[in-house]
Amino acid sequence: MISIKTKVMISKRNSLVILISILVLLFTYIGINQLIFREDFELNLLNSPLLPIPETGIFLLSWFIPILELLAIFLLLWSRTYLLGLYLGIFLFIMYTSYSLGILYFASYIPCSCGGMLKFLSWKQQLWVSLGGLMIAILTFYFNKTVKKV
Amino acid sequence: MKSKFLIPVLAMIFATGMSFTTAELGKEQAVDYIRVDNQWMAIPEIDCGQVGPYNCRAKLQDGSVHPIYDIQNLSSLKKSTSTVPFPL
Numbered sequence: 423m424i425s426i427k428t429k430v431m432i433s434k435r436n437s438l439v440i441l442i443s444i445l446v447l448l449f450t451y452i453g454i455n456q457l458i459f460r461e462d463f464e465l466n467l468l469n470s471p472l473l474p475i476p477e478t479g480i481f482l483l484s485w486f487i488p489i490l491e492l493l494a495i496f497l498l499l500w501s502r503t504y505l506l507g508l509y510l511g512i513f514l515f516i517m518y519t520s521y522s523l524g525i526l527y528f529a530s531y532i533p534c535s536c537g538g539m540l541k542f543l544s545w546k547q548q549l550w551v552s553l554g555g556l557m558i559a560i561l562t563f564y565f566n567k568t569v570k571k572v
Numbered sequence: 573m574k575s576k577f578l579i580p581v582l583a584m585i586f587a588t589g590m591s592f593t594t595a596e597l598g599k600e601q602a603v604d605y606i607r608v609d610n611q612w613m614a615i616p617e618i619d620c621g622q623v624g625p626y627n628c629r630a631k632l633q634d635g636s637v638h639p640i641y642d643i644q645n646l647s648s649l650k651k652s653t654s655t656v657p658f659p660l
Contacts, residue, residue: 450587469613561643
């Protein structure tokens with residue numbers, strides 16, 4: 423007979439796996455798309471009213487962000503490093519959310535969202551996706567704290 | 573513990589496939605350009621209809637209106653029969 427406590431633990435562990443899978447899915451899709459359309463992404467960063475940095479800096483940033491996302495995936499996939507991946511994921515989603523908020527409410531003009539996180543979404547939709555991702559990452563962190571290693 | 577990471581790996585494989593599939597679709601979409609604050613800004617290609625006497629223009633979400641260019645060149649202005657700007 424499995425005790426209720428064990429059942430709750432298994433259910434929490436399964437939730438943790440599902441949440442990590444969602445994060446991996448999001449980062450893989452965003453990261454690979456940004457690499458495939460890296461030139462569009464670079465152009466979008468160049469046009470950004472929030473990033474007054476030289477072109478070389480923008481060029482490096484357009485490589486650095488997707489690489490950081492791919493790094494988060496690989497960290498999330500290994501049991502020894504997934505906590506580190508989770509921290510990186512939370513950091514990335516905080517950055518996306520802040521950037522989308524900045525573009526929507528503080529920028530002098532709203533640029534095209536065609537080279538952003540998900541190019542087919544508007545800035546408002548990107549804000550909701552990044553907020554959703556942040557909630558998932560925080561929830562994963564919470565489950566990670568409560569789940570005992572079986 | 574190791575089996576815990578099978579589903580995330582499957583999710584990664586699925587997302588990789590999905591990225592390349594949607595990227596293939598995305599490649600077909602060309603881009604146009606507008607000038608904002610003396611800088612080129614890429615926008616999704618706008619179908620300006622038949623060539624007419626007016627400049628084809630795009631309206632950004634902040635309400636500003638800008639002429640549309642085919643490439644990053646000021647002489648590549650797109651023309652239209654309509655004076656109404658296309659919302660982005």
